Amino acid sequence: MKRFILILSTLFFTVSCEDVIDLELPNDDSRLIVNGVIRVDETQEHLPIEIVVSESSSFFESNNIVSLESAVIYYGTPNPDAPEILEGGGISNLAELEPGSGKWVPDPTFDNDQRIRVSNINEGDVFQLLLTTSEERYFATTTYVKSVPIESLEQGNQTLFSGDETEVIVTFTDNGERDDFYILDFDFNEYLVTEDEFYQGQTFVFSYFYDSDLELDTDRTINIGLFGADESFYNYMNQIIVQSGGDQGPFQTPAATVRGNITNITGIDNSEVIDNVSRNDNFALGYFAIVQEYKKSIVIDNEKN
Numbered sequence: 001m002k003r004f005i006l007i008l009s010t011l012f013f014t015v016s017c018e019d020v021i022d023l024e025l026p027n028d029d030s031r032l033i034v035n036g037v038i039r040v041d042e043t044q045e046h047l048p049i050e051i052v053v054s055e056s057s058s059f060f061e062s063n064n065i066v067s068l069e070s071a072v073i074y075y076g077t078p079n080p081d082a083p084e085i086l087e088g089g090g091i092s093n094l095a096e097l098e099p100g101s102g103k104w105v106p107d108p109t110f111d112n113d114q115r116i117r118v119s120n121i122n123e124g125d126v127f128q129l130l131l132t133t134s135e136e137r138y139f140a141t142t143t144y145v146k147s148v149p150i151e152s153l154e155q156g157n158q159t160l161f162s163g164d165e166t167e168v169i170v171t172f173t174d175n176g177e178r179d180d181f182y183i184l185d186f187d188f189n190e191y192l193v194t195e196d197e198f199y200q201g202q203t204f205v206f207s208y209f210y211d212s213d214l215e216l217d218t219d220r221t222i223n224i225g226l227f228g229a230d231e232s233f234y235n236y237m238n239q240i241i242v243q244s245g246g247d248q249g250p251f252q253t254p255a256a257t258v259r260g261n262i263t264n265i266t267g268i269d270n271s272e273v274i275d276n277v278s279r280n281d282n283f284a285l286g287y288f289a290i291v292q293e294y295k296k297s298i299v300i301d302n303e304k305n
Contacts, residue, residue: 036140140260150294151157154168
């Protein structure tokens with residue numbers, strides 16, 4: 001009984017001595033957030049277009065859904081003499097999947113199919129995204145980038161620090177006819193970037209270690225994706241991964257503001273200066289990209305560890 005009273009007295013003393021601390025929380029202006037990375041499986045008939053938009057809010061609150069007036073994707077092959085002119089492509093008008101969802105997909109109400117056929121696009125084709133709200137307009141441009149297949153996934157038995165990590169060995173062969181940048185999606189919102197500077201045209205084999213905190217049970221299936229990227233998207237993803245410490249996805253609001261390729265073009269009527277506009281503080285978060293992806297799965301066997 002005396003022990004109980006001592007603990008209770010100590011607790012009362014601790015609580016009564018607490019000080020109130022005023023924290024200076026981030027108070028940035030709200031920004032449009034765009035998750036516009038489209039991963040293309042060339043065995044499918046259409047591009048799986050889904051643009052997700054929201055708006056950043058205060059520190060303790062969830063992001064808000066944004067109401068758009070329109071969302072349009074223009075695509076085609078750049079004219080060799082005038083790259084700003086796209087040829088042989090078309091337009092895909094988007095509509096919100098469900099009211100208030102913030103997810104925009106090819107509009108099914110048009111007479112013409114607004115979906116983009118995979119067979120109609122080629123490496124190097126340009127895609128332009130135009131988003132319009134009641135007050136502002138946003139623009140992004142990207143180039144379709146190819147990837148290479150994942151040749152094999154194997155579970156290894158090596159560890160790093162705790163001795164409880166799970167090793168997965170990844171193998172793919174780089175295309176020696178071009179300079180490639182890659183992004184690997186290791187499931188669980190874990191990403192890695194790599195470029196072919198030191199393995200141009202060669203087979204690349206490396207190990208990725210899953211932290212023991214994930215508690216990967218036997219027979220757990222892990223889905224791994226390898227998709228291409230241009231240098232700009234590669235740099236963006238690298239910054240996001242570094243900032244997040246690898247523990248959050250690349251399209252959540254980052255710890256600090258990382259500029260993607262979504263430009264605010266409100267009031268601009270000259271398309272030739274869109275990419276050169278000097279508006280350092282007026283832009284959206286997120287990224288718009290059209291990239292080829294190859295996927296492969298592996299089933300975990302804890303008997304190997």
